């Protein structure tokens with residue numbers, strides 16, 4: 399079983415090599431969907447100039463060498479030099495029918511499995527987990543699921559920001575409000591209010607500011623009472639993050655925490671190593687690396703600060719220690735960082751320094767998976783009416799409330815309604831995020847996310863629920879269908895072609911760390927199913943057609959739910 403598009407690509411490549419020379423065997427055969435056939439190859443048009451031959455002549459030579467009667471019903475040169483390819487119904491049906499008994503649904507385990515460290519979510523304890531972290535969390539979690547599904551060994555790294563000078567002030571504030579009040583506030587996610595109150599005192603009260611500074615020094619030199627208070631701050635924030643992860647159905651647990659403080663014991667050694675190897679040098683009292691190719695606006699070499707002139711370490715030092723640890727200790731050969739676009743320069747410099755240090759080699763890929771900004775409908779950073787940044791938990795609650803209103807009239811029983819609303823609300827929220835290319839920003843809009851038609855989570859869930867309802871009405875278990883698949887109608891062919899593309903959609907998502915490719919594929923699949931559902935009766939068809947269509951429905955249901963599962967989106971039984 400394989401994606402027909404890839405089968406055709408291989409055939410056309412071979413034909414091209416036979417027709418014009420072996421040196422063209424690796425040319426992209428440019429296979430595209432076609433309005434006149436199933437696919438077309440546009441390769442002849444691109445080669446015409448280089449070969450100095452008319453494109454139609456090259457196309458004809460490809461056709462003459464194709465020998466694809468076993469898979470194609472028709473092969474034609476058309477227009478200025480396209481090769482139109484129409485697959486045989488029996489071949490396509492046989493290919494799609496293999497999915498009926500394939501537990502992996504055409505998604506083989508990767509031939510070359512790797513250890514992949516995925517840095518995602520990574521909120522800051524001292525700051526509110528904002529909607530930007532929703533994206534790094536949700537998008538990263540899909541890539542993790544996809545990589546694991548392909549057999550890779552994945553290490554989730556939640557690079558929690560739990561260290562830094564702000565903690566002096568936060569600890570002093572905690573001491574003043576009392577542990578109990580502080581804990582209540584923090585575990586409810588009111589980190590912003592807590593942070594702002596501390597900040598206000600820091601800015602207005604010199605004695606408080608001085609105590610805060612002394613506290614940082616104590617904390618960083620390992621003072622046990624200070625550490626105990628610091629742990630309270632972390633513990634309660636962690637509880638809040640875990641609440642969010644559970645609500646969202648994100649796979650992160652405490653075991654995946656690799657917070658900044660984890661790397662503290664390695665920082666001095668990293669500095670020594672970089673200084674000894676000459677990668678970092680003292681500049682104005684600070685230890686700095688100057689990776690080649692990075693300059694400031696006025697052409698000065700740009701430093702990555704490894705150790706500050708006061709002896710302190712920063713965000714960059716921690717990331718250097720982390721990348722070294724991930725490569726040298728964890729044995730990662732692929733590193734993916736799901737982090738906001740603002741940090742692009744930081745990661746470029748980090749990778750450059752890691753390369754100079756010899757940690758990062760050509761066998762290892764380091765990727766900053768850029769995450770774009772989520773904005774409010776006014777196109778600015780998402781805020782509440784009173785101007786504060788929106789708490790993530792509030793957003794989740796609101797998604798579920800709104801979903802409940804959307805489905806209210808269909809589910810009078812509150813328990814059932816609530817359960818479905820949970821799935822639909824979370825699904826809408828996550829899908830709204832996942833269906834956008836991760837580097838692009840998008841406008842956060844509940845109405846758009848929750849629409850039952852269009853490219854939305856509820857639309858996909860609805861398709862799955864409709865499929866389940868077909869099987870309920872037929873009183874057939876979709877896991878036990880045994881009739882072979884036949885294809886007669888146009889909508890059935892279109893659906894079969896898509897089902898066979900699942901494997902490539904998953905692989906592309908893994909290669910590019912772009913969940914929107916999988917989301918887009920599932921949307922196409924759900925749309926193709928909707929067309930099929932409107933054009934092709936299932937239960938009212940004659941026995942043989944009915945059985946074949948039930949098989950097609952069963953495979954569609956499995957691919958759709960497996961795909962939604964990789965997206966971390968539940969598929970409720972009814973909607």
Ligand code: ARG
Nearest residue numbers: 517520521522557559717737
């Ligand atoms: N805590 C950082 C932030 O919220 C993101 C950390 C990303 N990971 C990393 N290894 N630097 O901006």
